[in-house]
Amino acid sequence: MKIGDKVRMLHGNEEGTIRKVSGSRVEIEIEDGFLIPAMKNELVVIHSSEKTFFEESTKTVPENNEESNQDSDQAPLIAMIPQNDQEMILHLVNPSLGSFLVHVEAEKEGLVKTLFANQLPKKQWAQLDRFKLKDLSSWPILNVLILPIHESFENKGPIISSTLKFKAKVFSKSTVEIPLLKQKGYLFEIFREEKELDIHSLNAELNEWNPTATQQVKPPSSRVDLHIEELVEKPDELSNSEMLRIQLETFEQNLNQAISSGLDEITFVHGIGNGVLRKEIHKRLSEIKNIKYFKDTQKDRWGYGATLVRIS
Incomplete structure (x- = not known):
């Protein structure tokens, strides 16, 4: 496997393109633009002719050519x-x-x-x-x-x-x-x-x-734990991309609530892991104007697996 290969998860529905290779591990860019980690033995390379083969083998001719005329405009x-x-x-x-x-x-x-x-x-x-x-x-x-x-x-x-x-x-x-x-x-x-x-x-x-635009907003907790075990009951049933989506939705929801309620600061605990969640959170924070600053924080407790956000 090499950078640029199109691959599919063996135990999930995700497909994407390899963006980084490090030994037996790779990073895959999926459709939403997220980068997710995976082991090489969890992936299969998609051959360029695969899609054409399966489309041709399953194509049927509609009776009276009705399907070919449907939605023609x-x-x-x-x-x-x-x-x-x-x-x-x-x-x-x-x-x-x-x-x-x-x-x-x-x-x-x-x-x-x-x-x-x-x-x-x-x-x-x-x-x-x-x-x-x-x-x-x-x-x-x-x-x-x-x-x-x-x-x-x-x-x-x-x-x-x-x-x-x-x-x-x-x-x-x-x-x-x-x-x-x-x-x-x-x-x-x-x-x-x-x-x-x-x-x-x-x-x-x-x-x-x-x-939040029409009523008084209750401020969220000043510390939001984004570990997937804290957000869903059965995390083992989720794919990596589904976990990341849920974590980012929780992050955005609490950040918007903090901004709308006038909270001065909020801490998001994302853990260390492979750094994908932290990187995406920092990217989104950098695009918001009413964020005064954000930084890695509280090493003793979370090993720099948390981000402090100061709201202007």
């Missing part, structure tokens, strides 16, 4: 899903029965950044980027180019070129369930006329979604 969608009261995650979703070549780039002040340039198969989605809600007025423009993939001779589909501007009146007035993701968010059909958003409606809905 659909195209990939852009979705914004609230992560918390401060951040939204941008997704590209293809709920149709056709595959597409998609290029998405963010444009800001004359500069561009490619967010996605690849094939998007049917019934698949991809996470593109994260945006801070407080920076809504300076969000980049999205330039989207979509080309349908024709696997046989059929009517030529349209090439879609569209621009999305996330300004004061771009989002819908209420959230909807995003296809495939099964989460509430804001949905944009790329090839249709853009709807303008009432920013006041967006803020009102986010306030309703986040009770």
